[in-house]
Amino acid sequence: MQAALEEVNAQEKLTTRFDVDRIRGDFPILKQRVHGRPLVYLDSAATSQKPQVVIDAITNYYATQNANVHRGVHYLSQLATREYEDARVRIQRFINAAETHEIIYTRGATESINLVAQSYGRKFVHEGDEIIISAMEHHSNIVPWQMLCDGQRAKLRVIPIDDNGELLIEEFARMLNRRVKMVAVTHISNALGTINPVKRIIELAHSQDIPVLLDGAQAAPHLKVDVRDLDCDFYAFSGHKMCGPTGIGVLYGKSHWLESMPPVMGGGDMISSVTFEKTTYNTLPYKFEAGTPNIEGAVGLGAAVDYLNGVGLDRIATYEHELLDYATEVIGAIPGVKIIGTAREKASVLSFTVEDIHPHDIGTILDQEGIAVRAGHHCAQPVMKRFDVPATARASLAFYNTKEEIDAMAAGIQKAIEVFA
Numbered sequence: 483m484q485a486a487l488e489e490v491n492a493q494e495k496l497t498t499r500f501d502v503d504r505i506r507g508d509f510p511i512l513k514q515r516v517h518g519r520p521l522v523y524l525d526s527a528a529t530s531q532k533p534q535v536v537i538d539a540i541t542n543y544y545a546t547q548n549a550n551v552h553r554g555v556h557y558l559s560q561l562a563t564r565e566y567e568d569a570r571v572r573i574q575r576f577i578n579a580a581e582t583h584e585i586i587y588t589r590g591a592t593e594s595i596n597l598v599a600q601s602y603g604r605k606f607v608h609e610g611d612e613i614i615i616s617a618m619e620h621h622s623n624i625v626p627w628q629m630l631c632d633g634q635r636a637k638l639r640v641i642p643i644d645d646n647g648e649l650l651i652e653e654f655a656r657m658l659n660r661r662v663k664m665v666a667v668t669h670i671s672n673a674l675g676t677i678n679p680v681k682r683i684i685e686l687a688h689s690q691d692i693p694v695l696l697d698g699a700q701a702a703p704h705l706k707v708d709v710r711d712l713d714c715d716f717y718a719f720s721g722h723k724m725c726g727p728t729g730i731g732v733l734y735g736k737s738h739w740l741e742s743m744p745p746v747m748g749g750g751d752m753i754s755s756v757t758f759e760k761t762t763y764n765t766l767p768y769k770f771e772a773g774t775p776n777i778e779g780a781v782g783l784g785a786a787v788d789y790l791n792g793v794g795l796d797r798i799a800t801y802e803h804e805l806l807d808y809a810t811e812v813i814g815a816i817p818g819v820k821i822i823g824t825a826r827e828k829a830s831v832l833s834f835t836v837e838d839i840h841p842h843d844i845g846t847i848l849d850q851e852g853i854a855v856r857a858g859h860h861c862a863q864p865v866m867k868r869f870d871v872p873a874t875a876r877a878s879l880a881f882y883n884t885k886e887e888i889d890a891m892a893a894g895i896q897k898a899i900e901v902f903a
């Protein structure tokens with residue numbers, strides 16, 4: 483009976499009209515005008531905007547709770563420690579990790595991936611071993627592995643993608659062998675919007691005992707992530723792309739991996755005892771959190787997670803999907819526009835080129851209309867090379883965007899076409 487009621491409630495929550503006007507009211511920056519026009523913010527893949535509750539949580543932390551964590555017996559230090567650790571528990575639940583100590587605070591997805599490459603990599607990757615990434619990775623999930631491979635004389639191998647921007651899974655299956663020591667792929671591509679079949683990738687890799695790291699920078703803000711259901715070994719994401727502050731992110735790792743990995747940074751808090759002869763390291767997660775951490779960042783990220791849970795990740799995904807379909811139709815219908823990235827499963831990213839107009843010019847003209855899109859290689863130069871374009875314009879959507887904003891972008895693109903005709 484209880485289960486049936488919960489199911490009905492969940493269904494109701496999903497089908498209740500998504501009140502985007504009310505959502506927009508939560509984000510003070512969206513009230514701004516830019517160049518005399520209402521701001522149309524379509525650059526959330528670069529960084530999302532922040533709701534007032536997150537801004538308030540940070541202000542409140544500094545106004546009433548600020549002290550260093552884990553170090554003091556005094557009231558404020560205990561309060562700050564509690565806030566910092568409470569946020570970790572909320573993040574653990576947000577991604578359904580089994581243990582709180584599997585949540586390591588980092589500066590963001592980049593640092594999380596570097597941590598695994600340096601720590602796991604130096605211990606488990608040796609000469610002649612292989613690391614597999616994909617052709618649609620952000621530079622953050624390429625360069626750390628390249629650096630590792632250079633140092634260890636290992637080989638970096640790349641899963642190819644097709645013309646729609648989908649991974650060639652059969653090809654990937656053929657690449658697996660006993661020399662492969664890590665598969666590191668993005669959950670959602672920031673340049674193409676492709677949602678990768680990560681469960682299948684993990685099953686295939688695990689069938690040969692190879693661990694998998696998922697770069698979740700673009701997924702955590704847009705769909706419900708369940709690391710236990712995925713069964714990934716590591717999951718990396720950034721707070722600032724999911725309504726939280728900059729400078730805070732998360733590395734999730736399965737306990738047994740994190741236990742077996744050495745720390746990469748030494749300093750305060752990551753030790754259990756220090757003498758000049760020998761240092762022993764702290765337990766998880768502190769072994770990987772040297773020095774005074776980004777306390778306000780953790781508090782802000784905790785508030786962001788609460789906020790996203792309040793809106794509901796399933797509702798966010800459904801609404802954004804509708805918005806992306808609409809944008810694909812409207813922008814794709816403009817003569818001269820070519821959409822880059824046409825995978826069957828996509829989320830929130832619309833990359834495109836316009837015939838005879840450089841993406842930077844598109845970006846500049848849209849900016850004059852108050853519309854923020856990104857133009858460039860999106861830190862994914864190999865993707866640009868694969869599609870034989872120097873750059874793309876990219877509109878990236880969030881649940882606070884509207885169809886009217888997509889229409890404004892379409893009008894802006896038409897204007898650019900007239901200007902350059």
Ligand SMILES: Cc1ncc(COP(=O)(O)O)c(C=O)c1O
Pocket residue numbers: 527528589590591592593620622623668670671672697699700720861
């Ligand atoms: C797919 C992907 N991975 C990693 C990153 C790096 O994130 P950060 O710069 O927050 O560390 C980004 C940022 O755009 C991204 O889109």
